[in-house]
Amino acid sequence: MADLELRQDGDVIWATMNRPDRLNALSRNLVTELREFFVDLYWRRDVRVVVLQGAGKAFCAGLDLKESNDPGGSQRSIGAGLTRQREISEIVIAMRRCPQPIIACVNGAAAGGGFALALASDVRIATPNLRMNAAFIRIGLSACDIGVSYFLPRMVGSSVAAEYMLTGRFIDAERAYQLGLVSRVVPQEQLEAEAQGFVDDMLHATPLGLRLTKEALNHAIDAQGLEAAIAMEDRNQILASSDGDFGxxxxxxxxxRRPQYTRREG
Known part of the structure; x- marks a missing residue:
């Protein structure tokens, strides 16, 4: 059985991390499957939205430290360790780069690498038992890992980011909602229905319009100023209005009525 289960429903893929007995901790195999899935999405035009979730009672508890007999990496060379690190960090780079919006259904624990996966998603929906943290610093590492030092201060500001990254403290559902880290907090049994609502609204956009919006939004976060962001917006509006689906x-x-797009943006 795959550690990452993929179910395609029309233009949507529901991706489920499927190691519930280990709280969906990141095994080598799950890391590989996540990386290959998100890297491949860049080239796929049959997928317009992705929903990422975890099976069972957790989203993802971070790296599976019990999988290796040498979790600290003391017997690895620096080069091998860096390669292993890049194999993991490439996942969030691919998540940000892929044109499909990613909706994360964050149930329970989202620690360490799971925290990073949630932050790298475009929309986060949580359950009341949410517990997110930069767990890396609690096991002898830096809290700056897998994109957390990039995403978190941009979302909540440097002071709040420092609070949680320097301490490894947990962020619960109420605090996450207050900070804007999650868009909704709903009971677990309503999580998929809430995600489906977001999916339905996103699919009202044209394939090209949806892709350009994610791309421009991500670039605008790092834009050098207002004029740079507007230049990108102007370019994207002309591209979108020239596309056959605009009419x-x-x-x-x-x-x-609901739009019926017949073209695939290629």
Whole structure:
């Protein structure tokens, strides 16, 4: 059985980390499957939205420290250790780079690498038992790992990011919602339905419009100023309005119906 289960429903892939007995901790195999999945998404035009979730009672408890007899890496060369590190960090780079919006259904623990996966997603929905933290610093490492030092201060500011990264303290659901780290907090039994609501709304956009919006939003976070962000927005609006699906989007809006896009943006 795969550690990452993939179910495609039309234009959507529901990706489930499937190691519930280990709280979906990141094994070597799960790391490989996540990396290959998100890297491959860049080239796929049959997928428009991804929902990422964890099986059982946790989202992802971080790296599986029990998988290796040498969890600290003391017997590895520096080069081998760096390669292993890059194999993991490439996942969040691919998540940010792929054109599909990623909705994370964060149930229970999202620690260490699981925290990073949640932060690298575009929309986060949580359950009341959410517990997120930069667990790395509690096991003798730096809290700056797998993109956390990039994403977290941009989302909550440097002071709050420092609070949680220097201490490894947990962020619960109420605090995460207050900070804007999650968009919704819903009971676990409503998690998939809430995600489906986001999916349905996202699929109202044209394939090209959805892709360009994620791309521009991510670039705008790092833009050098207002004019740089607006130049990118202007370029994307001309591209989107020149696409064949634009007319159908307008007609569907005026006729108060769901759009029927017949093209694949390629």
């Amino acid at each position: 159908e989007g307008v007609r569907a809006f005026l006729e108060k």
